[in-house]
Amino acid sequence: MESVPKNIFGFIQPKIAIFTTPNSDFNVLFNLLPNGFRHDDHKFEWSRAEFKEWALNICKEYPNYRVAFLGVGKAPPDKKKIGHVSQIAIFARCDILHIPLAEALHATDASFDCNPDPDVQYKEIFAVDFPVNIDERSKEEKILHEARYQMDRCRRIERYFNRDLRMYQVPLTVLEDYIKYLNATMEELIAVLKANNIEVSEDYILLPEYDEDDLSYRQYDDYYDDSCGYFGGEVENDDELGACGGRSYAKDDVTYDSEENWD
Structure with a gap:
């Protein structure tokens, strides 16, 4: 120290x-x-x-x-x-x-010379190629895995749950940003979802209230506030939530002195 x-x-x-x-x-x-x-x-x-x-x-x-x-x-x-x-x-x-x-x-x-002699030659002493995490999945598999991951996250967000239908309705646009880095289109996403028996209706992915292997049944009804439209403690302000509920932090979370307060 x-x-x-x-x-x-x-x-x-x-x-x-x-x-x-x-x-x-x-x-x-x-x-x-x-x-x-x-x-x-x-x-x-x-x-x-x-x-x-x-x-x-x-x-x-x-x-x-x-x-x-x-x-x-x-x-x-x-x-x-x-x-x-x-x-x-x-x-x-x-x-x-x-x-x-x-x-x-x-x-x-x-300090070093940014303009070394161009005639200086370096001899390679040793080289190692690290084939770490080689992704051998097909494009369709990558799309499916990413979609399932994001859908699992969205099933934890109350605003996507349709109380009348007792199922989740996740907008396809929620997944759009996540598949872009795979160079995938919305058409490819929809095709992969349907090929894997994931229901798509118009602009929404329809997910069951719980999966067959999901033991965590929804037991939130007693906590639902019809007048406010949210579950106890749940934040419904989209400005405070990311695409799938990831929380963002406002500047108010950090306090600081005046910029002129330099000792």
């Missing part, structure tokens, strides 16, 4: 360096492990004061840098004083902040 500042700020001298660490002040909200930390692979955890002291000492030793502090993971409203779950220090080199460098950047042993 002691060598990190020297290697990063003294040798590499990047324009930006980002460090994150758990905020030990936040641990009052956790049941700690026998090692005293929140995770068994942690060797140490810093309080906000310790992290800030470490970062500011780097700026003193390497005056070409300024640092700003951010946080991710808000504390409960009554615990705001403990900060965030994780703390972040962003170091920026002064020249990208339009601040004169305190010291000239020095060349390192890593």
Whole structure:
């Protein structure tokens, strides 16, 4: 750990360096492990004061840098004083902040000639071809496997479930982006689905309420809110869900100080 500042700020001298660490002040909200930390692979955890002291000492030793502090993971409203779950220090080199460098950047042993002598010849010493994960599936198999994977995901999303028909209606367009990387067309997708006895009606894939080997029967009816149109705890805002329910994160999930707050 002691060598990190020297290697990063003294040798590499990047324009930006980002460090994150758990905020030990936040641990009052956790049941700690026998090692005293929140995770068994942690060797140490810093309080906000310790992290800030470490970062500011780097700026003193390497005056070409300024640092700003951010946080991710808000504390409960009554615990705001403990900060965030994780703390972040962003170091920026002064020249990208339009601040004169305190010291000239020095060349390192890593400098190299970008224009080598064209007459220099290199001898191949050893070569290895790693035939890892050779995909020998046919195009139809790739389409089918991708479609089944995405359909399984969609069967976990309530908005695709038709309560009157007791089946899922998944728009074909949901799968469109996922088959594009296979260079497959919608016509090929539909042909593969029908060839494998997957029902397609107009612009929808029709899926049963549960598969024969699916032991997880739907038992959500008691939780359905007809007035709101959603199941308890279910998010129905498409802006918060990806094509098949993958959750996206808004900027509000990350908090940060003013861009001008460079210590």
